Amino acid sequence: MIVELTVNGEPVTARVNHPGSLLDLLRDDLGLPGSKSACEQGECGSCSVILDGALVCSCLVLAADAHGSAVTTVEGISEPGALHPVQEAMHRAGAVQCGFCTPGIVVAAADLFAVNPHPTATEIKEALAGNICRCTGYGAIVRALEGAEIVADR
Amino acid sequence: MEIVHPRSIEEAIAGLSDGAVPLAGGTDLMVEVNFGHVRPENVVGLRRLEPLREWDGSRIGAGVTWRRIEKEGPTALAEAARTVGSPQIRNAGTIGGNLGTASPAGDGHPFLAAVDASIELTSAGGSRLVAWDEFFVGVKKTARAPDELITAVELPDELPERQAFGKIGIRNAMVIATVCAVVTRSEDGRTTVGLGSVAPTPIRAPRAETMISSAAKPTDADLAEFQRLVSEEVRPITDHRSTEEYRRHGAGVLARRLLERCLR
Numbered sequence: 114m115i116v117e118l119t120v121n122g123e124p125v126t127a128r129v130n131h132p133g134s135l136l137d138l139l140r141d142d143l144g145l146p147g148s149k150s151a152c153e154q155g156e157c158g159s160c161s162v163i164l165d166g167a168l169v170c171s172c173l174v175l176a177a178d179a180h181g182s183a184v185t186t187v188e189g190i191s192e193p194g195a196l197h198p199v200q201e202a203m204h205r206a207g208a209v210q211c212g213f214c215t216p217g218i219v220v221a222a223a224d225l226f227a228v229n230p231h232p233t234a235t236e237i238k239e240a241l242a243g244n245i246c247r248c249t250g251y252g253a254i255v256r257a258l259e260g261a262e263i264v265a266d267r
Numbered sequence: 268m269e270i271v272h273p274r275s276i277e278e279a280i281a282g283l284s285d286g287a288v289p290l291a292g293g294t295d296l297m298v299e300v301n302f303g304h305v306r307p308e309n310v311v312g313l314r315r316l317e318p319l320r321e322w323d324g325s326r327i328g329a330g331v332t333w334r335r336i337e338k339e340g341p342t343a344l345a346e347a348a349r350t351v352g353s354p355q356i357r358n359a360g361t362i363g364g365n366l367g368t369a370s371p372a373g374d375g376h377p378f379l380a381a382v383d384a385s386i387e388l389t390s391a392g393g394s395r396l397v398a399w400d401e402f403f404v405g406v407k408k409t410a411r412a413p414d415e416l417i418t419a420v421e422l423p424d425e426l427p428e429r430q431a432f433g434k435i436g437i438r439n440a441m442v443i444a445t446v447c448a449v450v451t452r453s454e455d456g457r458t459t460v461g462l463g464s465v466a467p468t469p470i471r472a473p474r475a476e477t478m479i480s481s482a483a484k485p486t487d488a489d490l491a492e493f494q495r496l497v498s499e500e501v502r503p504i505t506d507h508r509s510t511e512e513y514r515r516h517g518a519g520v521l522a523r524r525l526l527e528r529c530l531r
């Protein structure tokens with residue numbers, strides 16, 4: 114079937130013939146490899162996107178079910194050419210090791226900051242409970258994001 | 268594969284009549300799809316079906332997400348919602364999907380058992396209310412017929428004043444319960460205990476309930492007896508997540524602690 118949706122503000126159309134996920138659609142059909150594919154069972158959060166305003170795992174969204182929806186991926190999280198405050202904070206703090214989890218963390222953290230611009234460390238940890246960093250760099254990530262409000266306030 | 272996006276309950280039911288699979292948040296179903304365990308030919312997409320997301324007092328629409336229940340639900344159900352998966356899972360996962368899967372470990376179930384909730388099933392022939400203990404018939408088996416949609420959860424109008432949910436697992440977030448439980452206590456002392464992950468379906472602990480309901484001011488000895496009876500009444504198994512012994516012990520300890528919270 115033909116799936117029409119809005120991705121990062123742009124209307125897109127794709128043909129979906131199999132019960133694949135939105136993650137596959139984004140990566141394989143739409144050329145947006147920022148969302149990572151790892152567990153495909155909702156455990157790791159590396160595929161996190163904003164779907165119709167809600168943070169979800171794109172691996173658990175049936176591609177055909179995204180018909181008519183609006184999706185924001187890590188590629189669209191900031192203005193073109195600029196960094197989102199969350200990205201800037203993580204970049205400055207060096208809160209990235211291999212970087213595999215980073216896109217998912219950025220999307221989940223951006224979702225947190227949208228509703229809570231001054232989160233505590235506990236709130237950050239709770240908001241990132243669905244994101245696994247296999248390099249176990251959690252300390253640096255949480256410290257970076259604790260400072261992210263400073264960047265956002267500037 | 269074909270998907271329909273119904274705009275009304277009637278359209279959704281019509282969509283189900285040719286063997287289509289209902290899809291709500293996808294947090295259970297898509298795991299099965301991704302791992303090749305199911306390959307649905309026809310899907311009825313419920314995620315944006317507004318009538319299924321209506322929440323009217325004691326009637327919670329099947330399409331209400333854990334995220335919303337976490338914020339707006341009755342105390343112990345909200346506490347349960349807060350432990351479901353992660354923010355991503357709670358944003359997508361619904362109470363109706365939890366019931367559709369009917370995992371013995373479903374975190375929504377102990378509350379429904381403890382307050383004697385009913386599940387509303389709707390087909391072309393109309394709606395029927397099924398009591399929770401008739402709805403769950405076995406491990407991942409329910410009384411729902413393939414042409415029926417789970418449309419709502421119906422709670423009693425009056426809920427017990429005191430209620431608490433607890434869950435034992437190997438970590439705080441993202442954990443399938445080793446044991447989960449809800450204890451409620453009313454002003455008159457009537458106590459109920461709903462338990463999950465300790466039997467093929469959610470269960471109650473009737474002997475423990477009767478014993479402690481008659482104790483107006485439970486003593487330490489009463490609490491110990493309550494704990495012992497709960498442990499005796501559960502029917503857990505040993506599997507990859509835990510052992511029968513640990514679950515039996517944990518169920519008693521957890522129920523007692525939740526009761527203590529209700530008594531405070």
Ligand SMILES: Cc1cc2nc3c(=O)[nH]c(=O)nc-3n(C[C@H](O)[C@H](O)[C@H](O)COP(=O)(O)OP(=O)(O)OC[C@H]3O[C@@H](n4cnc5c(N)ncnc54)[C@H](O)[C@@H]3O)c2cc1C
Nearest residue numbers: 155291292293294295296351352360361364365367374417
């Ligand atoms: C990483 C992860 C962590 C999780 N953690 C928890 C947890 O802590 N506690 C917990 O209880 N669960 C947990 N789950 C399981 C799942 O999130 C819940 O069971 C959730 O409530 C399922 O809802 P859904 O809307 O996503 O269901 P879906 O996946 O859309 O559907 C589940 C089943 O119900 C059927 N169904 C859905 N809606 C209806 C309806 N209205 N009528 C009839 N049938 C219907 C579907 O056909 C399917 O068989 C977790 C899942 C994942 C992936």
Ligand code: FES
Nearest residue numbers: 151153155158172
């Ligand atoms: S790939 Fe989606 S949560 Fe891991």
Ligand code: FES
Nearest residue numbers: 210214246247248
């Ligand atoms: S930086 Fe390697 S997975 Fe997080």
